Amino acid sequence: MTSEKMSGERTGRSLASSFERYLQDKGKGRGGDGGNYRRNAARELERFAEWATGDRGDDDWTGIVPDDADREPTFEDLDERVFREYARHLAGDRGLKQNTVQTYYRYISAWCGWCVNEGYLETHYAQRASAMAPLPEDDGRKPGDQQAWTSEQRHALTRYIDELAHEDIEAYTTLPEDTDPLDKQRARYAALKAARDRALVFVLAYTAVRVGELLRDPNDPRRRGVRWNEISLDDGSMDVYRKKQQWDAASLPDPVIMPLRSYRKLMDPPTERWPVFPTFDQRTLAGLIQDELANRGKRPEEITDFREAYARDLLLALDEDIRPPSITTDGARSILQRLSEAAEIDIDHPKHDYLAPHGGRRGMGEVLVRAFGYTVAARYLDNSEEMVRERYSHIEAGELGDVAADALTQIDNL
Structure with a gap:
């Protein structure tokens, strides 16, 4: 405009x-x-x-x-x-x-x-x-006042997107053999989008990886989004470019493996260098495909015919190995905003009316500190123990409060 x-x-x-x-x-x-x-x-x-x-x-x-x-x-x-x-x-x-x-x-x-x-x-x-x-x-x-996904919110979001992905994937895989090719492509596209969103939500919910380590940052060419050759589903690990400006392996816990494995099978990326979470933005893909096919010597009318044979440009990109960019960190926020609203998740926070990406990381930090202590949590979060203690000091304060209450009870009973 x-x-x-x-x-x-x-x-x-x-x-x-x-x-x-x-x-x-x-x-x-x-x-x-x-x-x-x-x-x-x-x-x-x-x-x-x-x-x-x-x-x-x-x-x-x-x-x-x-x-x-x-x-x-x-x-x-x-x-x-x-x-x-x-x-x-x-x-x-x-x-x-x-x-x-x-x-x-x-x-x-x-x-x-x-x-x-x-x-x-x-x-x-x-x-x-x-x-x-x-x-x-x-x-x-205190950091404890910042958004952190609660267990109820995490379960509500992952359950919603899991059910949605199941429905769309089943709708695609059970189509009759005589289904119109374009209708079949539309069903595959819907299944791919739901599977991508499910994988993204599960990774953000359970790995505690920073969203800037996972997706593309337009302002930092080194952060171009994780690719399939940087993920090992058998080992349960993922190579990411950390905040400390170096590559490191992040853990992929069990809840993340199935969504990623199912999504990869459905996508069947033409090469291992494809982004795990490609953009589905139609304008971006249209420009990319037109430019790439033109570079390959296709005339404008040929490009038009190519595109008209596909219900969505993403499917053409997969068949022709025209690698799209990863979604951006802002794109992930938009996805989470849409899913939080669709899942009707109760959120009471002064800054965010949806489950923001950093809230998934902070929520896992809460779980890890309470379950295994600050040392283990620091290793998983890729932070120093000192920083984790500072950011989650409200947990220790609460535990010390319980200790004080127990001490007073014991004294009163003497």
Whole structure:
């Protein structure tokens, strides 16, 4: 979308006109009218709107609308200076704790990002460094307050995607022999996508591998996503490029093996250098295939005929060994966001209304520390024991609290 068209579409639109649609997208249940995140976001958006009109703030604050204009705030009035002022307004509220200021600002920042995606804004102004500069540093919020998938959430997500993959794979593998070729391709594509998503979810849920070690990072060419030749299902291991800038083997526990094995059989990659988690983005694949077939000497009309013989470009890429890129870390977040919503998983977190990738790693960290202690957990998480103790200090604090309670009980019984 051109900047001129976007500017024209947002001219005169009030900020409040976007709120209900945003809240529906973020809400739960039929019509998107439920969920804790929606309720909290609605409250903060209302406060932001009041501040923007001049109803909140210092006595001399008149809002973001020019003094010579008699109207409600619109998207034309927004820029990074507005969000900087709002960050300063939140930070100046002496009744708010530092991490509460951060939380309130994140609700507004998330809305701003949504507005960019929906075409209301050209730029995510709220994430500009100058806009966020007045925000206070986190006030020592414990790592235990960060999102970590609970056992119930992990089981709900893996159970949902497992059932979905079973259904799609069975639908494909049980098709009658006389099924139309394009219909069969569509069924295979649906099965591949569900199998890929299942494998990804299980890896994130049980391996504690960082999502940046598993998938492609557009800003780091060394992180191009794990490939099949870097996975050994027989040994239960996977080579990944670690955060410490070196290759290392990560463990693949038993729950991960079956989803990966089933997915590999279904995909049947033409070479071992294919990404384990390729993108299914149609625009990316279309451009890749057209360029590659042109490089192979195919004329435009031949390329068109090639593509029309396939229901999806991914299937053509598999047959012709046109290797696609891995999905990105942002792509994984989108998948988890979609699956968390579809599975109707109960999530109560100030920053994420879905099960974020890092939450899978933190959730496994919780399990490992509680079951085997900090030393074993540190080895599995590829962290120092000191760092693991710091990040999961809330567990030790709770255990020490139990020890103190037992000691008091014993003394009372003397």
